[in-house]
Amino acid sequence: MTIGILGAGAFGTALAVALARNGAVTLWARDPTQAAEMQQTRRNERRLPGVTLPENVSVTAEIADISGCETLLLAVPMQQLGAFLRDHARLFEGKTLVSCSKGVDLATGRGAVALITETCPQARPAVLTGPSFAADIARGLPTALTLAVAEEAEVLQEQLSTPVLRLYRTSDLTGAELGGALKNVIAIAAGVVIGAGLGDSARAALMTRGFAEMSRLALCLGARAETLSGLSGFGDLVLTCTSAQSRNFRYGQALGRAEDFDPNTTVEGVATAKAVSVLAKKHGIEMPVTDMIAALVAQKVTIGEAVQMLMSRPLKEE
Structure with a gap:
């Protein structure tokens, strides 16, 4: 099953490289020029220099291309996340939305889980967080993260883990974010x-x-x-x-x-x-x-x- 990653910054790109070990990944970039360049060169030199995208990572600027992905990782800056969710709420219905943003929304004082719950009530929120630098993840260096999700945690944990990316699960979404x-x-x-x-x-x-x-x-x-x-x-x-x-x-x-x-x-x-x-x-x-x-x-x-x-x-x- 293809995993979708929304946001082609350093962390989103690094996750795409890491999770490509498990199967196909679709990486969405907001900027069409950036998406075309990354798809052609297999690099993201502006955000994550020196890293080559595996062949099973597809880069696109068409958000509809992630519609077939049941699990979506949100690597969107926290202060843009609320508007992003509102703009694409219909596309996210029934999906598992894994927040990879670290912050509190300045306009509302809410975290990512509350924003997901409010704007996409039919989606399942989760949080992927912990001590990690994009460059380390992309280079395949051992990394351990927290995956917070209320239900079916083992399935998602297995889907997002790799031999060098170890996830520990919790049901405490509030504490994790x-x-x-x-x-x-x-x-x-x-x-x-x-x-x-x-x-x-x-x-x-x-x-x-x-x-x-x-x-x-x-x-x-x-x-x-x-x-x-x-x-x-x-x-x-x-x-x-x-x-x-x-x-x-x-x-x-x-x-x-x-x-x-x-x-x-x-x-x-x-x-x-x-x-x-x-x-x-x-x-x-x-x-x-x-x-x-x-x-x-x-x-x-x-x-x-x-x-x-x-x-x-x-x-x-x-």
Whole structure:
């Protein structure tokens, strides 16, 4: 059975390469020129240089070409996902829609599962998330991810697993998607710490306190603690806070160094920080790291003021 992947960015392309081990894959690209180029050259040099697409990956810009795929992986940027689902809701009826986006919608404060449920009520939502870089997946390096789905999890787990892509299943969709979304904000903060020259000890403290506030919000919204402690939460947090392959971390570094950052690079943690800061206040949850990043990316505070915001908080028990 052909798997459809919607979104030909780095991660969507990497998933197409990985899942081609199991059978045919249809990869949809929004830009017809990009789709034609990838189909002809078997490369995506703009997003994933040095990687060749297997012959059983078909690239198209015609979204109707994925109509025969029962399982669709949504590798669309989070802030575009809601409109994308609304535009193609009829095509997605009865499909399994696996969100690969990590973030919270700024306009609604909702995650991908809620957007899928609202716009495509006849579809089955799932979440694929965890510590992974597109380049590693495409190169066939061992990767473990979380697959969150409410029912028939074993079937989907088998379909999306490969010899080097190991999936652990859970029914906790809320925890899986929140872990992936919230860690992006903390990764920006970790990048700020390193970029500003505050050191690895400060980064470790930031990651620890960041994980604490991630857990507070996620548990308040119905997630399970073990999900946040697993691949989709703690595991992804460690990866993105410690590697320059992370776009969110690199963006934070640029902020910390007062340098410009490529405006064409998607940094999901920016919009997520703003959305989550509002969401946390609504639920009465303290999230000082998130609030600091939201203020920083909105240029409401300087780096020095942001550090002072955190270091001057009242002393308390851990």
